[in-house]
Amino acid sequence: MTDSRTASSFARxxxxxxxxEARVAVLGQGYIGFPLSLLLAKAGFRVVGYDINSQLVQRLKAGLTPFSGETGLDDLLMAAKRSGEYSPTSNASEIRGSDVYVIAVPTPRINGGEPDLSYLRSALELVKASVDRDCLVVVESTVPPGTTAGLVARELAKLSWAKIFVAHCPERAMPGKLIEELTHAHRVIGGVDEESGRLAQELYASFSEGKITVTDALTAEVVKLVENTYRDVNIALANEIARICSALGVSARRVIEIANMHPRVAILRPGIGVGGSCLTKDPLFLANASMERGYVPELILRARGINESMPELAAREILDFIESTERSRSQAVVAVLGTAYKGGVSDARGSPAGQLIRLLLSGGVEVRAYDPRCRESFGAEMTNDPYEAAKGACCVVLATDHPEFYELSLTSLREYCAQDGPVLLYDGRLVFRREIVEKAGFVYSGIGEPSLRPSALIGARVGTRQRA
Ligand SMILES: NC(=O)c1ccc[n+]([C@@H]2O[C@H](COP(=O)([O-])OP(=O)(O)OC[C@H]3O[C@@H](n4cnc5c(N)ncnc54)[C@H](O)[C@@H]3O)[C@@H](O)[C@H]2O)c1
Known part of the structure; x- marks a missing residue:
């Protein structure tokens, strides 16, 4: 490959x-690839959205978005249908001869935190089979450090007759705010060389209104992983503080609220755990890469362990409460409000509610669940409203802080619960105020709240009305 060839390909x-005028193929039409395809189509590119999941593609062709609760997504899809610039497909031949390939396929972790790059490898094989001209390949998927300049560039270099520019543009948008963040958030782009970074910058500037920082591929990969590691470690600190406060008999929520009034303190909220497809794996990708090079990042690994242990802590406190009321586990019903991994989204991947439900079920209690945005049950009996879930329950767990739950009438909820003794409202997201919960007739506890004292159970008001 001569420099003049590189220069003319770059210029074209x-x-x-x-x-x-570039023809763009986006491989993977999930949470990231689908909205990205629509934004590129809105910017004026002809975009083919390719996915191996033909059922998903059928839905997209029918004009149905695959997930709910994303402001602006339906409008973008309708606009793309009208303009004809977006074509979803599961026919690989339709991405042949593209000028740009964007890879947005899953990169999950397997057991110990090792990255599973099999989807990325198969997407790369497809790109290699589709290239018939010089082109740009952008990896959007989250990858372990070194993957873009290593595996990706190495595989593409096998097409020695073509000049292929390669860049990494790690996506950091958050479900629930995908369109807003894809459009406005700061972006980092890492090119394997200067020209690759520049071409990717031009592509993203077509729709992004946020600042774009161009750097090398390795730096971009590490930035993405460090950002999520920062959040995971901060949440783990909050969870650690919650456990300390619980042991000391002081409210973690109050402690954190007051501590955060200090101008240089910003502790996140403790909770029943961390979920989603990113925070649960990105710190491990970073830690693994570091350990492979001889440094063990103990803080990051410990933080992950603390966050992963939170559902177990919640399950233990709930089962202890049931035992303290002398109810038999086999007759106890626990209502879990929320199965999505966090409030405001329909995504249940890696949801701590899942781990909590499984632990409660294996503890021998009946679990009913309700989520206004997500149908994942994790083995619990799924109900159609929170009151149905609470019917006869001796414990209601707030597992996901959906905005819908802020509106709940706790007094009504209590009336559907068990009437034969105290009922616990376990606030796994520290959403409710203790005084209001107790006024509604529940015993209140939650992550980082002082441990339940037997005296808390005495005199807990019992509701009177049962739902028909
Ligand atoms: N979801 C998020 O919040 C988020 C945020 C930032 C980054 N990311 C990263 O973005 C990447 C994609 O994540 P996602 O949440 O969109 O995943 P997703 O599971 O929602 O979507 C991925 C899609 O890729 C398809 N696919 C798998 N192999 C394929 C192949 N060889 N060719 C074409 N399609 C293929 C799947 O069928 C699926 O529809 C991951 O690396 C993830 O870590 C995700």
Whole structure:
């Protein structure tokens, strides 16, 4: 490959991207690839959204978005249908000859935290089979450090007759705010060389209104992993503080509220755990890469362990409460409000509610669940409203802080619960105020709240009305 070949390929691609004449293929039409495809189509590119899941593609062709609760997504899909610039497909031949390939396939972790790069490898094989001209390949998927300049560039270099520019643009948008963040958030782009970074920058500037920082591929990979590690460690600190406060008999919520009034303190909220597809794996990708090079990042690994242990702590406190009321576990019903991994989303991947439900079920209690946005049950009996879930329950767990739950009438909820003794409202997200919960007739406890004292059970008001 001569420099003049690189220069002319770069000039051609820059021109077609600038003029929105580039044909773009996005591999993977999930949480990230689908909205990204629509934004590129809105910017004026002809976008083929390829996915191996033909059922998903059928839905997209029918104009149905695959997930709910994303502001602006339906409008973008309708606009793309009208303009004809977006074509979803599971026919690989339709991405042949693209000028740009964007890879947004899953990169999950397997057991110990090792990355599973099999989806990325198969997407790369497809790109290799589709290339018939010089092109740009962008990896959006989260990858372990070194993957873009290593595995990806190495595989693509096998097509020695083509000039393939390679960049990593790690996606950091959050479900629930996908369109807003894809459009406005700061972006980092890492090119394996200067030209690759520049071409990717031009592509993203077509729809992004946020600042774009261009750097090398390794730095971009590490930035993405460090950001999520920062959040995971901060949440683990909050959870550690919650456990300390519980042991000391002081409210962690109050302690954190007051501590955060200090101008240089910003502790996140403790809770029943960390879920989602990113925070549960990105710190491990970073830690694994570091350990492979001889440094064991103990803080990061410990933080992950603390966050993973939270559902177990919640399950233990709930089962202890049931035992303290002398109810038999086999007759106890626990209502779990929320199965999505966090409030406001329909995504249940890695949800701590799942781990909590499984632990409660294996503890021998009946579990009913309700989620206004997500149908994942994790083995619990799924109900159609929170009151149905609470019917006869001796414990209600707030597992996901959906905005819908802020509106709940706790007094009504209590009336559906068990009437034969105290009922616990276990606030796994520290959403409710103790005084209001207790006024409604529940015993209140939750992550980082002072441990339940037997005296808390005495005199807990019992509701009178049962739902028909
Ligand atoms: N979801 C998030 O919040 C988020 C945020 C930032 C980054 N990421 C990263 O983005 C990447 C994609 O995540 P996602 O949440 O969109 O995943 P997803 O599971 O929602 O979607 C991935 C899609 O890729 C498809 N797919 C798998 N193999 C394929 C192949 N060879 N060719 C074409 N399609 C294929 C799947 O069928 C699926 O529809 C991951 O690396 C993830 O870590 C996700």
């Amino acid at each position: 691609l820059l021109k077609v991207i600038n003029k929105r």
